[in-house]
Amino acid sequence: MSSKTAYGPARVLPGEQIRISTNPDTEPYWDAAKEHRLTACQCADCGRFRMPPSAYCPECSSKAKNWPTLPGTGTVFSYVVCNKNPANGEDYIYVPAVIDLDGAPGARVNANITGCDAEDVHIGMKVTVEWTPIQDGWVLPNFRKA
Amino acid sequence: MAWAHQDKTAIVGVGATDYYVRGKSWPRTINDMAGEAIMNACADAGISVKDIDGFAYYSTAGAGYVDKFDTALLMETLGMPHVSFSATLTSGGGGSVGAIGLATAGLMNEDCKYAVTVMSLQQLPQHRLGKVFGAAAPNPENSFLQPSGLVGPGHLMAILARRHMHLYGTTQDAFGEIVMATRANTHNRPKAVRKAPLSKEEYEASVMLADPLRRLDFCLETDGAVAVITTTMDRAKDCRHKPAVVHACAHGGQREWGRAFGWMGMPDPYFASAGHKFVADRVWAQSGLKAKDMDVALLYDHFSPMVLMQLEEYGFCEKGEGNDYVLAGKVRYDAATRGGVNGGTPVNTHGGNLNEAYIIGMTHVVEAVEQVRGTAINQVADCEFALASGGPAALPTSSLILRSA
Numbered sequence: 406m407s408s409k410t411a412y413g414p415a416r417v418l419p420g421e422q423i424r425i426s427t428n429p430d431t432e433p434y435w436d437a438a439k440e441h442r443l444t445a446c447q448c449a450d451c452g453r454f455r456m457p458p459s460a461y462c463p464e465c466s467s468k469a470k471n472w473p474t475l476p477g478t479g480t481v482f483s484y485v486v487c488n489k490n491p492a493n494g495e496d497y498i499y500v501p502a503v504i505d506l507d508g509a510p511g512a513r514v515n516a517n518i519t520g521c522d523a524e525d526v527h528i529g530m531k532v533t534v535e536w537t538p539i540q541d542g543w544v545l546p547n548f549r550k551a
Numbered sequence: 552m553a554w555a556h557q558d559k560t561a562i563v564g565v566g567a568t569d570y571y572v573r574g575k576s577w578p579r580t581i582n583d584m585a586g587e588a589i590m591n592a593c594a595d596a597g598i599s600v601k602d603i604d605g606f607a608y609y610s611t612a613g614a615g616y617v618d619k620f621d622t623a624l625l626m627e628t629l630g631m632p633h634v635s636f637s638a639t640l641t642s643g644g645g646g647s648v649g650a651i652g653l654a655t656a657g658l659m660n661e662d663c664k665y666a667v668t669v670m671s672l673q674q675l676p677q678h679r680l681g682k683v684f685g686a687a688a689p690n691p692e693n694s695f696l697q698p699s700g701l702v703g704p705g706h707l708m709a710i711l712a713r714r715h716m717h718l719y720g721t722t723q724d725a726f727g728e729i730v731m732a733t734r735a736n737t738h739n740r741p742k743a744v745r746k747a748p749l750s751k752e753e754y755e756a757s758v759m760l761a762d763p764l765r766r767l768d769f770c771l772e773t774d775g776a777v778a779v780i781t782t783t784m785d786r787a788k789d790c791r792h793k794p795a796v797v798h799a800c801a802h803g804g805q806r807e808w809g810r811a812f813g814w815m816g817m818p819d820p821y822f823a824s825a826g827h828k829f830v831a832d833r834v835w836a837q838s839g840l841k842a843k844d845m846d847v848a849l850l851y852d853h854f855s856p857m858v859l860m861q862l863e864e865y866g867f868c869e870k871g872e873g874n875d876y877v878l879a880g881k882v883r884y885d886a887a888t889r890g891g892v893n894g895g896t897p898v899n900t901h902g903g904n905l906n907e908a909y910i911i912g913m914t915h916v917v918e919a920v921e922q923v924r925g926t927a928i929n930q931v932a933d934c935e936f937a938l939a940s941g942g943p944a945a946l947p948t949s950s951l952i953l954r955s956a
């Protein structure tokens with residue numbers, strides 16, 4: 406039994422239905438996204454990456470953080486194919502995926518994949534960041550098949 | 552080293568309400584249902600509800616999952632004269648069977664004499680568990696998850712299942728077999744929500760909700776309440792039934808699991824797992840037992856792939872071999888022999904969350920008790936040890952071994 410349903414194009418969820426909130430630990434990540442700059446939270450003392458950003462480094466307990474500019478590319482670690490827009494229940498093909506970020510070992514983001522049919526998304530697929538404006542002037546990183 | 556509290560406490564009473572399809576329990580309230588479950592458990596134990604002086608919950612500070620309830624109201628309205636232990640395990644359903652360990656802590660500390668663990672669940676339209684993640688207002692943490700449209704537990708579990716399929720060649724056939732095998736255990740259970748036998752064709756026709764997961768890979772959405780009474784072994788001897796002895800119990804987890812699918816940062820091999828390795832290792836160390844010693848396994852089954860992953864983590868098979876183990880029929884219960892199939896251990900002889908009812912794991916505790924009492928509807932012959940599990944969820948997950956007295 407195979408799950409190779411023909412879903413068609415994978416779409417990004419409409420930005421106008423998406424809201425986020427921030428705190429002082431996470432806001433630099435979202436501020437960078439507003440400038441279309443993909444970053445991840447890096448310990449300024451030991452160099453370890455962690456996402457989502459949090460107060461302490463789990464390796465060395467440091468609170469010092471770096472926000473390096475990453476290449477904006479990554480690899481699909483896993484994913485799910487969904488077929489209803491969660492905002493209204495209407496038919497809508499989208500693929501939430503867990504992305505391993507290049508240049509930030511151990512850091513992942515959860516985002517939509519676009520630029521291909523949903524049934525063609527696969528683990529190990531290379532992707533490039535693409536920016537989606539959302540509510541309140543924030544910007545969300547999503548990913549396009551590279 | 553054996554657990555210091557091994558065989559010192561026992562579950563002596565189990566009670567439940569009817570099980571209702573989500574939202575159908577109204578105009579009953581969660582307190583009405585909790586009260587009925589508690590009083591039924593007391594009657595089963597042969598004690599008065601007024602003997603209860605301890606509450607050991609899971610799912611954070613209230614026992615209800617969405618509509619909360621709490622000790623103060625329960626004890627006051629059920630007429631208990633005093634309470635000397637009231638505590639809860641953190642997080643969600645992962646703590647279900649761990650709450651029996653919490654009860655044991657209260658009993659062995661001589662804080663209380665009879666501890667009740669209760670879950671009452673009512674999912675009115677505004678409080679639907681299946682939408683719980685998506686319905687949450689944005690906060691700084693879920694802002695890294697929700698915007699991707701991961702709105703229900705099924706979406707999240709599908710991502711773990713997909714990784715398992717990628718790493719080990721696991722198939723949807725195995726997920727289907729778990730649903731069909733456990734469905735075969737409900738035809739003779741009057742209270743079960745899904746009783747009709749399930750064919751492979753019917754499974755494959757089930758709508759794909761979160762590819763690779765079909766609707767039938769998702770557990771039921773149920774209203775109802777279940778309560779169990781735990782007490783010390785000396786008191787247990789005076790109760791109505793043979794004690795279901797608490798032989799091992801653990802809750803917790805390791806950092807690599809952590810917030811789990813609320814986070815998605817788990818490295819391999821933890822990502823494609825049920826987050827049970829830590830508690831599995833603990834109960835085996837506490838008891839000196841291993842998977843093969845279990846006569847029945849009541850594994851938390853909110854989503855079918857999570858049963859397969861638990862089979863691996865508890866050591867019923869090796870990591871990555873869950874697919875072949877399941878497809879060999881080894882989770883099935885054979886009513887003719889009252890045992891397993893093809894050398895396997897029967898799993899979810901009550902039908903589980905997938906087929907009987909989903910009261911956040913409590914039905915697994917009830918079935919474990921009935922199995923070691925020898926009174927289960929689908930009784931395993933000479934059942935000495937029953938394993939029950941809670942979760943996966945963000946840690947803690949939990950694990951319980953009951954022993955026949």
Ligand SMILES: [Zn+2]
Nearest residue numbers: 448451462465
């Ligand atoms: Zn550090």
